[in-house]
Amino acid sequence: MAQVRALVITGYGTNCEMEMAYACRRAGAMCDIVHISDIISGTYAISDYHFLNLAGGFLDGDDLGSAQVESVRLKHARIKNTGKTLFEELLSFIEKGMLILGVCNGFQALVKTGLLPGNPFGRRRVSLTFNDSAKFEDRWVRLSINENSPCIFTRTMDHIFLPVRHGEGKFVCDGPETLEEIQAMNLDALYYADKAYMPTMEYPENPNGSVQAIAGICDNTGRIFGLMPHPEAFAHATNHPSWTRMETLPTQGEGMVFFDNAVKFLRGIL
Amino acid sequence: MPYRLEVGLKPGLFDARGERTKRQILHAFPNLPADLQIVSLDVYTIEADDFPYELLSEAFCDPVIQNMTINEPLTLDFDWYIEIGFKPGVTDNVGHSAGYALRLITGRDHPVYSARAYLIRGTLTRAAATAIAEECLANGLIQYSRIIDPQELSAIKPYIPVVSLDSTPRVEDLSLELSNSILAQLSQERTLALTVDELKTISAYLRDPAIQQHRSTVGLGAKITDVELECLAQTWSEHCKHKIFNAEIDYEENGSHEKIVSLFKSYIQKSTAEIREKAGDDDLCVSVFTDNAGVIRFNDEYNLVFKVETHNSPSALDPYGGALTGIVGVNRDPFGTGIGSKLIFNTDVFCFADPYFSEKLPPKILHPIRIFEGVREGVEHGGNKSGIPTVNGCIVFDNRYLGKPLVYCGTAGIMPAIINGKPSHEKTILPGDLIVMSGGRIGKDGIHGATFSSEEFHEASPTSAVQIGDPITQKKLTDFLLRARDKDLYRAITDNGAGGLSSSVGEMAQLSGGCRIELDKPPLKYQGLSPWEILLSEAQERMTLAVPSERIEEFVELSRQMDVESTVIGEFTDTGYFHCTYGESTVAYLGLDFLHAGLAPMRLSARWEDISQPDPPTPVPDDHNTMLARLLARLNICSKEYVIRQYDHEVQGGSVIKPLVGVSCDGPSDAAVIRPLLDSAQGVVVSNGIIPRYSDIDTYHMTACALDEALRNYICVGGDPEHWACLDNFCWCDPVTSEKNPDGAYKLAQLVRANKALYFYTKAYNCPLISGKDSMKNDYVGPDTKISIPPTILVSVIGRMDDVTKAVSMDIKKPGSHLYLLGITKKELGASEYFAEHGIVGSSIPKVDADTAMMRYQKLHTAIMDSRVKAAHDMSDGGLAVSLAEMAFAGGCGIRIELGAVQTEGSLLDTEILYSESPSRIVIEVSKEHAADIERLFGGDARRIGETTTDKNMVVFGQDATILIDQDLDTLMKAWKEPLDL
The missing domain is CATH 3.30.1280.10 (Phosphoribosylformylglycinamidine synthase subunit PurS)
Known part of the structure; x- marks a missing residue:
């Protein structure tokens, strides 16, 4: 069986690299945590991997808006030995049919760089802005899954329970056409949901006021996926906020499904 | 343009x-x-x-x-x-x-x-x-x-806040051969916080012919340079030197006198030494009181590092910047311990005045809501952006914190016990190692922070003492340094906090026996700083390292690659001198011995008197439903969810017991459990105890109760009582008698008593103190008001549990369980929340019986490890009634309680049973099939006081079987949630 090679990029304010790598390894991939300066210096190459993870954090402090500076870095910082920008490197990675998962700040980076929803790559068509509450909040939310979505990561699931931990997670589009396109192509893979797992606009079940309750989107191949909730924060059963109420403890956290799906898909194509 | x-x-x-x-x-x-x-x-x-x-x-x-x-x-x-x-x-x-x-x-x-x-x-x-x-x-x-x-x-023009200092850097020579009044004036004008006696100690040093001869070899004369004077003032400040904790004290109690030489040595250090000796091979302490943070064993391969600091004075001036600097500042303590640890959690405890305060504010005091919001946001940005989960804390309200809020920030780290073949908790420095400063640049930020916080807060407090932390610069710095650590690129590390380079290099220089700093080398934010300012600046996000000269190239190259500024600013020596140059000239040349040990201990007097007033008859409410709701809505009891949710408590992925638990994730957890090593089931347990109200009666029992509260919280979630350690953080009002502080001897007696309690109870619980901090001048002096905080101790406990899947949360799990109350309830309502609700203080302060409590805790730990306990919650502010209500609404499950079953000392009124704050008590929920096991284990110490029910009500029967409380859980929860839902 082919070894799936996962990469978690860190540095400049990324915070969730450890648990992201833990989830990748638990799913059966080998995984390196690589500082972005090591990619720019040419010590590590994105092209050596199959599964790229952009983890949560506060890149550059989110000081000009979440992941705003990261989008500038991806488009302008050049890799030493090849002279290519990180963005160009990502495009070749995508072209090869590999997977990208962006969580929270990583999702914000994908969106601000125009890798999600794509069509075309590089143009920013949606954004993630301040929660309607204007507060950073750490809370667990119910999520329902768009079963018609091409998303690789959410296959075989219809709902999931995960924590959100952000101040800028409100999903917005640059206009009604973009939203219609996203919905028509089922790129809206994940919704904030109520107790009956129906998409909801009610706070706090929808923690930020995202349009159409959208919590995560993919590109039209389903291989690039970004979401505000943290699947890597529920890799272990004891991450569940009320696991002490369970009669028996599951062997792993629900968030592992995304990583299991990714590794399974890659094993199928490698 | x-x-x-x-x-x-x-x-x-x-x-x-x-x-x-x-x-x-x-x-x-x-x-x-x-x-x-x-x-x-x-x-x-x-x-x-x-x-x-x-x-x-x-x-x-x-x-x-x-x-x-x-x-x-x-x-x-x-x-x-x-x-x-x-x-x-x-x-x-x-x-x-x-x-x-x-x-x-x-x-x-x-x-x-x-x-x-x-x-x-x-x-x-x-x-x-x-x-x-x-x-x-x-x-x-x-x-x-x-x-x-x-x-x-x-027509608006851009505003450019550029710093332009027209001063050219200069060094001033000062004579200290002055009259007492002029010396006092000098100290005040320069914010030195040195006493006349201390200044005279310095002038005596300068008069020593041998010293003069040494000074002449480097071109210095009999006068002191401003660099030297400022450096001594920092090093000898109360903040850095803990002069009060090391003073000789004449303690008087009931007419008898006791001489105490150093509170720190006599109580804190002594307790730990005795516990360690008793533990022998099982000693879990690795490095205590010597480094920036305490170090204990976690398992055979890893050690835990823990430190809690306060940042009170800056937070009074600029709540956001002060608190942000507080949290990112304390991050650097475990990060700068040994050769550096990876940071795994933050804790925060705040003491504020009522955010709804409506009276006129004294000059220069910010409204408590601004302090609250500013501090909350500062810690939010500092913790969240750094990717360190804030897992535990609390907020205490008392209007005596109006003048100075208390902002306790704690951070723990983990490090492999051995790194590159060397024990990671030890620092070594050899003469010839280079002094390297990494991270941010130097500006005027925070100059005089250490001396400023060693004074009371007054109208003319300096504003340069304010800094604002930069979590991202620090994140880049810690990413870089952890890598440099693992590559063995440096030998020692410490942080730049209070006193800046003067303190960090001054302390490190003791390891090699001297240092030479080139003050023209550190990178500056803007030009125009004088050498003494460069030496003292508390500009943030800087670490000082000792780098062997053969590794410097690699160190600097890695630093550059990772976008971190690192600069060689001198070298460590074995000359015995703290030597600073600026350009070609020597600007400071002080004997290390004099710098660190030249100060004679202070001599102070303490006099204890019991000034408490006996309890009045316990007021009995007409309606306990209303009374319970009122207590739940008190600021010290009500939900802190508004703050907790804004702190990321799950980053790093190891969260096991969160600060909010229960069926709707909103119940108040007793303590936190995390898994710092994601592929291991071993957990770190952290809890805190703080109860400053009790200081109004006796700080001895206040301290005992704070420690007991922290320990019982720790026990409730499943922490191991064989593997725990604690930190003390004292925040006091000025305990030195002076004209403007006539009751200093009483406040010092309060401090002595707190230390006595700490010694006695940490030993009784076999819980070593591993580090701590004191902040002694938490007073506000205005033109016609003086506000002193109540003496406050925060006890923070850290320890381990072997298997996190055994952890227990406080919420009731299901109907049909038995509820047991462990421990005895006494008529102890002195300084309780119930009395406070009636405007009473009284004298019946809760007292800790450590021996029985320790047995109870050990048994409870056994029961939890045997999975016999479904929920456990400690009794604290507001007593039994409040804790039961919290368990019930957190679990969304009704309870039925009979007060007649409660074990009491003598006969108590129902009201007293409901609201007494007797310590060391815990309520546990136990399935019926495990009832016999529990009763056998605890014997008479566990009383079955009720059961969980299928409805959603809390029902309490009095001792005569009448219904005292019958309230639906939603009503109780609403009362508890509303006050701080800002």
Whole structure:
């Protein structure tokens, strides 16, 4: 069986690299945590991997808006030995049919760089802005899954329970056409949901006021996926906020499904 | 001309920040019209003039949601424009990131200054708009504000807060051969916080012919340089030297006298030494009291590092910056312990005055709501952005914190016990090792922080003592240094906190036997700083390292690659001298012995008297339903969810027991459990105890109760009582008698008693103190008011549990379980929340019986490890009634309680059983099938006081079987949740 090679990029304010790598390894991939300066210096190459993870954090402090500076870095910082920008490197990675998962700040980076929803790559068509509450909040939310979505990561699931931990997670589009396109192509893979797992606009079940309750989107191949909730924060059963109420403890956290799906898909194509 | 950019949301989008600002404004000015509209804008000023719009837009504008204009207003549709930006020299993190973004695009450096603007729509006078700006939005110490009408805005000029110091760096020679009054004046004028006696110790040193001869070899004379004097003042400050804790004290109690030589040595250090000796091979302490933080064993391969600090004085001046600096500052303590640890969690405990305080504020004091919100946000940004989960904490309210809020911030780290074949908790430095400063640059930030915090807060307190932390610079620094550590690129590390380089290098120099610092080498934020300022600056995000010369190249190269500035600023020596040069000249040359041990201990008097008034008859309420709701709504008891949710408590992925638990994730957890090693089931348990109200009666029992509270919280979640350690953090009011502080001897006696209790009870619980901190001058002195905080101790406990899947939370799990109360309830309502609700203090302070409590805790731990306990919750503020209500509504499950079953000392009124705060008591929920096991294990110490029910009510029967409380859980929870839902 082919070894799936996962990469978690860190540095400049990324915070969730450890648990992201833990989830990748638990799913059966080998995984390196690589500082972005090591990619720019040419010590590590994105092209050596199959599964790229952009983890949560506060890149550059989110000081000009979440992941705003990261989008500038991806488009302008050049890799030493090849002279290519990180963005160009990502495009070749995508072209090869590999997977990208962006969580929270990583999702914000994908969106601000125009890798999600794509069509075309590089143009920013949606954004993630301040929660309607204007507060950073750490809370667990119910999520329902768009079963018609091409998303690789959410296959075989219809709902999931995960924590959100952000101040800028409100999903917005640059206009009604973009939203219609996203919905028509089922790129809206994940919704904030109520107790009956129906998409909801009610706070706090929808923690930020995202349009159409959208919590995560993919590109039209389903291989690039970004979401505000943290699947890597529920890799272990004891991450569940009320696991002490369970009669028996599951062997792993629900968030592992995304990583299991990714590794399974890659094993199928490698 | 420089660019001035305005960036704002596109029309039609909801302006969440504007709405939140509006709520804050209306909270501060309730008489303003509620239909006021606030629109928020970001403003950037850039010192450049040749950028195309597209370039600036890419860096500063999100085209999906924002519009941007250059050198013209986005709109003139408003009544007032208020711009808030930083004054020159104040850390501007957004501006810093903006400059970085421009550098990525252009490859050039362009200074960028950020500001926030608010457009106000509504009928307001200029005076009202000014009041909003000055009293609600800006902090005049660090920020400017401009209030502008639409006409003026069209012609607005960019404001560039650039630092221009017209002073040239210079070194001043000072004679200390002066009269006492002139010496006192010198100390005050320079914020030295040195006493006349201390200054005379220095002048005696300078008169020593041998010293004079040594000084002449480096070109210094009999006068002291300002660099030396400032350095001594820092090193000898109360903040750094803990003079009160090391003083010789004459303690008087009931007419008998006791001589105490150093509270620290006699009680704190002694307790730990005795516990360690008793433990022998099982000693879990690895490094105590010697480094920036305490180190204990976690398992055979890893050690835990823990430290809690306070940042009170800066938080009084600038709550946001003070608290932000507090949290990122304490991060550097475990990070700078041994050769450095990876940070795994933060804790925070705040003490504030009532956020709804409505009386007139004394001069220079910010309203408690501004302190609350500023501190909350500072810790939010510091913790969240650094990626360290804030897992445990609490907030205490008392109006005596009006003058100085207390901001306790704690951080723990983990490190492999052995790194590169060497014990990681040890630092070594060899003569010839280079002194390297890594991280941020030096400015005037925080100069005199250490001496300032060693004084009371007064109207003329210096504003240069304020700094603002920069979590991202620090994150880059810690990413870099952990890697350098693992590559063995340095030998020792410590942080730059209070006292800056004078303190960090001064302490490290003891390891090699001397140092030589070149004060013209450290990189500066702006020119014009004098050598003494460079030495003392408390500019943030800097670590000092000892790098062997053969590793320096690799160290600097890795640093450069990871975007961190590192500079060689001198070398460690074995000359015995703390030597500083500036250019060609020596500007300081002090014997290390004199610097660190030249100060004679203070001599102080302490006199204890019991001033408490006997309890009045216990007031009995007409209706306990109402009384319980009132207690649940008290600020010290009510839900802190508003704050907790804004702190990331799960980052790093190891969260096991969160601060909010229960069926709806909103019950108050007793303690936190995390898994620092994701592939291991071993957990770290952390808890805290703090109960300053009890100081009104006796600090001895206050301290005992704070420790007991921390320990029983720890036990409740499943922490192992064989593997725990604790930290003490004293925040006191001035205990040194003087003209303006006539009751110093009593306050010092309170301090002595707290130490006696700490010694006795840490030993009784076999829980070693591993580190701590004291902050002794928490008083506010205004023109006609003096406010002293109640003596406050925070005890923070850290320890281990072997298997986190055995952890227990406090919420009731299911109907049909038995509820047991462990421990005895006494008539102990002195200084309780119940008495406070009636305006009573009384004297019946809760007292800890450590021997029985320890047996109880050990048994409970056994029961939890045997999975016999479904829920456990400790009794604290508000007593049994409050704790039971919390368990019930957190679990969404009814309970039925019979007070007649409670074990009491003598006969107590129902009211007393419900609200007494007797310590060491815990309620546990036990399945019926395990009842016999529990009863066998605990014997008479566990009393079955009730059961869980299928309805959603809390029902309590009195001793005569009448119903005292019958309330639905939603009502109770609502009462508990409302007060701080800001």
